[in-house]
Amino acid sequence: MTKHHLPATPDTVHWGYFSKTLAPVLTLKSGDRAMIESITHHANDDYARMIEGDRAAEEIFLWTKDQKTLRRRGAGTTDGPFTYGAGEGLGVHLLTGPVAVEGAEPGDIIEVRVIDTWPRPSANPAYAGRFFGSNPAANWGFQYKDLIEGPAPREVVTIYELDMGDASVKALYSYLWTPQTDPDGITHPTIDYPGVRVDHTTIVKKEGILPGIKVPARLHFGTMGLAPAEADFVSTIPPNYTGGNMDDWRIAKGARMYYPVAVPGGLFSCGDAHASQGDSELSGTAIEISLTGEFEFILHKKEELDGTMLEGLTHPLLENDDVWSVYGFSVANYLSELGPDHQSEILKRGSLDSAMRDAFRKLRRFLMTTQKLSEDEAISLMSVAADFAVTQVVDANWGVTGSIRKSLFPAR
Amino acid sequence: MNAQPFTSESYSGDAGEAAWQDVLRGFGLQSQGARHGSPAHASALSRLSSSGVRLGKFSADAQSLRSLPPSAGLPLLLIPVEHSTVLVAGDDRQIVATGQLILAPRGADWQLQFQRGLRAVVLSVPAEAFRGRKVPPLAAAQPRVFGAEGLPDIVGRTALATAEALDRLSESEWEAVAQSAAELLLALSSELVAATSDPSSSRAALLQRLYATIERSIGSEDISIADIAQAEGISERYVQKLFEGTGESFSHYLRERRLQRAWHDLANPAEAAVPIAEIAYRCGFADAAHFSRLFRERFGLPPRELRRREVDRQTHSAVASGQRGWPQEALVQLRARQVASGPVRRPALREDGEVGTPVSEAPARHYLPVHAQHVHWGYFSRSLEPLIEIASGDIVTVETLTQHASDDPERMIEGDPGAESVFHWTSTDKTVNRRGAGPLDASVFGRGAGEGFGVHICTGPIAVHGAQPGDVLEVHILDIVPRRSRHPAHAGRVFGSSVAAWWGYHYSELLSEPHPRECVTIYEIVTDTDEPYARALHSYRWEPQTDPSGVQHMLYDYPGVLVRPGTVTLQEKVLNGVRIPLRPHFGVIAVAPREAELVDSVPPAYFGGNLDNWRLGKGARVYLPVSVPGALLSVGDPHAAQGDGELSGTAIECSMTGTFCVTLHKKANIGGTVLADLTYPLIETPEDWVLTGFSHPNYLAEFGASSQSEVYAKSSLDLAMRDAFRKMRRFLMSTKALSEDEAVALMSAAVDFGITQVVDGNWGVHAILSKRLFAQHEPGERGLGS
Secondary structure, three states, X not given: OOEEEEOOOOOOEEEOEEOOOOOOOEEEOOOOEEEEEEOOOOHHHHHHHHOOOOHHHHHHHOEOOOOEOOOOOOOOOOOOOOOOOXXXXXXXXXXXXXXXXXXXXXXXXXXXXXXXXXXXXOOXXXXXXXXXXXXXXXXXXXXXXXXXXXXXXXXXXXXXXEEOOXXXXXXXXXXEOOOEEXXXXXXXXXXXXXXXXXXXXOOOOEEOOOOOOOEEOOOEEEEEEXXXXXXXXXXXOOOEOOEEEOOOOOOEOOOEEEEEOOOOOOOEEEEEEEEEOOOEOOOOOOEEOOEEEEEEEEEEOHHHOOOOOOOXXXXXXXXXXXXXXXXXXXXXXXXXXXXXXXXXXXXXXXXXXXXXXXXHHHHHHHHHHHOOOOHHHHHHHHHHXXXXXXXXXXXXXXXXXXXXXXXXOOOO | OOOEEEEHHHOOOOHHHHHHHHHHHOOOEEEEEEOOOOOOXXXXXXXXXXOOOEEEEEEEOOEEEEEOOOOOEOOEEEEEOOOOEEEEEOOEEEEXXXXXXXXXXXOOOEXXXXXXXXXXXXXXXXXXXXXXXXXXXXXXXXXXXXXXXXXXXXXHHHHHHHHHHOOOOOHHHHHHHHHHHHHHHHHHHHHHHHHOOOHHHHHHHHHHHHHHHHHHOOOOOOOOHHHHHHHHOOOHHHHHHHHHHHOOOHHHHHHHHHHHHHHHHHHOHHHOOOOHHHHHHHOOOOOHHHHHHHHHHXXXXXXXXXXXXXXXXXXXXXXXXXXXXXXXXXXXXXXXXXXXXXXXXXXXXXOOOOOOOXXXXXXXXXEEOOOHHHXXXXXXXXXXXXXXXXXXXXXXXXXXXXXXXXXXXXXXXOOOHHHHHHHOEOOOOEOOOOEOOOOOOOOOOOOOOOOOOOOOEEEEEEEEOOOOOOOEEEEEEEEEEEOOOOOOOOOXXXXXXXXXXXXXXXXXXXXXXXXOOOEEEEEEEEOOOOOOEEEEEEEEEOOOEEOOOOOEEOOOOOOOOOOOOOOOOOEEOOOOOOOEEOOOEEEEEEEOOOXXXXXXXXXXXXXXXXXXXXXXXXXXXXXXXXXXXXOOEEEEEEEEEOOOEOOOOOOXXXXXXXXXXXXXXXXXHOOOEOOOOOOOOEEEOOOEEEEEEEOOOOHHHHHHHHHHHHHHHOOOHHHHHHHHHHHHHHHHHHHOOXXXXXXXXXXXXXXXXXXXXXXXXXXXXXEEEEHXXXXXXXXXXXXXXX
């Protein structure tokens, strides 16, 4: 087993999209491990705490009138004039990768084990060694059109500090988003393009918020997944059959994720790390932090899947010490089901009702295939022992997780 | 039938391809298969009307479609959406753009090549959709493409709009839309004939116009050939000749159409109250006796008998559509006839020594055994006489029975005096007659008294001294003990039942045959171990059961029908080796709602009721807003285990006895506490606050008179999520004194939303807030003044 290290640098990250056209920044063998750094795309919500002094972060986020290190942010057009910017913010997550697994072919499954995770400390001498995150209540949040206090609508950014000592997160301050003008002169009245530095002279900080409240830490990567086959550039926002923006806090240390391979090498990327998140990710974001993960990659070849838990798997699957979870989406494979306008069509399709339907079908198939249950047995067991939860209602392709405890099957 | 979803994702390997062909076959279509070898994906949403009209929306990989061998009916209507398609007929190849309409005769030799993926809306109208009306002979015609203008535009828009709304239309809405779509397609098909210059086709078109004239004048008794001929400006002789050409005389055709129209009206549930003579008159029969005779000769049964059969059929189709509770039509008729169901008065029984009103100041203990006089079955009612009155702070032990004990009477009823008393039912005697909130005379479906509109055996109600609307009742579950079998062969063991029922979430899309089907699994609950669990003993398919009153239950449509040994085939070794950890809880904890006299026990709402949340177990409390004097607390629907979702329609239903501490929080004392402003059931466990969101938080008030039907028709997790979000925001703002922004931030970072159930009419999403978050939090919260 080889242990690789993949730092986050301008050359190892891609912003806002998955793409089968990207050359791998690391190629490893099945069984290898890799330490992968990720930097949150919300770091510019508080430049001083989350970027300043951090060479890699400074370079990645560099954007002046003359220079923009990572020009494309999103799967949208890169030919101006732009509404929001190059890539049009159609996809927002700053991902590290892609990592290719030698020999991976469409039809195979790549297993990714999350061995451990470490938050990335602030490199600013004023805050050295501390960990910060940002949680914007954004325009794509579930609350945005349903606000009861003024001014409505509004976006509010809350900056948090993570305390690794007692594994909890506390709010530091919040501010109302104000129109921000980027170095290219485009004004962003709402959070519509990632990585725009918030000019702290334009905002009013509100201190003393969420007093005394400690949110238990749930360190995890919101986005982990492989490149899909259907299009060259695919937004990172809607999760899909090859994973991506799953936003499930259970994909944490100790978890094993299984992804169907759609392109040669698989092309794994990760990012969008969270210090904590509730089931539903209601406001549109979690507590977004920069995180480094150690992962182990295992390739399961197509011809070896029959009779295993991975037989017939066409969607992401989670396994940890306690459960198996299948991920239901509003549209199971939106890239192939929604036609040429899939990137905009999916925005209209978010529904828990269809996601629940999908989760039910996937769990039924999982139980019938891997536990050799009859349909009647699978349905009875799902009713009395499977738990369906809301994963997220903010990533266009909404999610419902269906989980079944492994302890149900002691004699198997 | 409800909209049928289909996706190949449900199937492993080749089974998906076969299932997809089945879907297409329903439309008279066949797939030539995917062009590429890649995994074929296909999904569809389709719906079938009672007259055979079928509309579907397809989304699948590239493939070709062609017609199956001919069947009688209008040409198929296909509208490509998103991608164009190539129509191949003979040597002709024509590109059909999106939004254009293809009218393709059944059984003809044509092919549609969807080269960039199949995305289309398809309408299929069989001949029987017109109940005897003539459909032009079109099988030999060529497929034709229409641009989106004029009539084709209207037909196309109707089909597309209907396809978009397919799963949101109620049963009666869908029937009306389907029939209109069929009429529109008929009009367009006639144009197909008229447009050709073939003389036989122009004759056919003229004939179609004659038919249409007849349809318009069917109500007039003395319509004659002369009238028809005059209306079309042709001679009587020519009319006769045209009809002779069809092999049927004018007078015969006219009578046939009148009888068909009468048949249609008699079968219409909305016209069930119209006298038969009136319907006969409408259809041009002045003499009712004459009409009855003709009707019987034609259809082989008298008009009255047809009506009765139709009621039966409607009953089954209502069930097949997966909708529980009152059918909309029955509620309409109920109102029209001004029939009040009448208040429920039951003599208060004080026959048990332990039962009675406490007089002492100290918390008293009460014991409420279960038997026929201590339960109400399938409904809540503000008018029920309480069994006992208790004081705030009293402790009451309540025996409850599962309504599913009848699934295995030997294990769960026999030898148990309480259960035997409740389930007792012979041809002459039924101790608990009313089961459900429906009419006592079973005049809607004929299932039995109460019609099974509500199924849970509830023990109670218990009045709480001094409780008034606006107060909050706290029910703290101190203990839950399962009820052991008293049958000599099974004495001391504990059993439960779980039914994958017609109201289950899975029912509309079962994979394996036969379907649909209902399946009952009997579980044993093993408690004498460190980690109690349930294991399946055996299962059986539901078979029609005849109850002691002689009613046959094709489906599990009425609670407490004893499944007799020998009527079902037991399947052994089910879920072999699977151990299900227990989560003992009560599915139903309710106070009486204020809005209606009799309320179906199935949909939960602000008053509690069928919450079906397994977190309501030992150590948990539920706070319920009181809405009638005395609160009227009832408990039932005990579960040994349930998953979030309760997918099949039931949990492991198992009789249990609960001990509760009941505390009344007076309105005047709850300001500033977590109970201030409580308008919904709030669950508290040692670790968490669990807020209950519903599709319709107060469906009784929201839908008014039709609520007990509407709540089943309009359920949605999206609505329930919205409700849970609003409730949690309010809870955080009012009880934790957070600003809206703080509340929203906290919800995103730390509140977990889960799916409670998708089977109780009013679907549920709960929001879980960990108390740990507030360990050091000061503002806002005060302790409960208890």
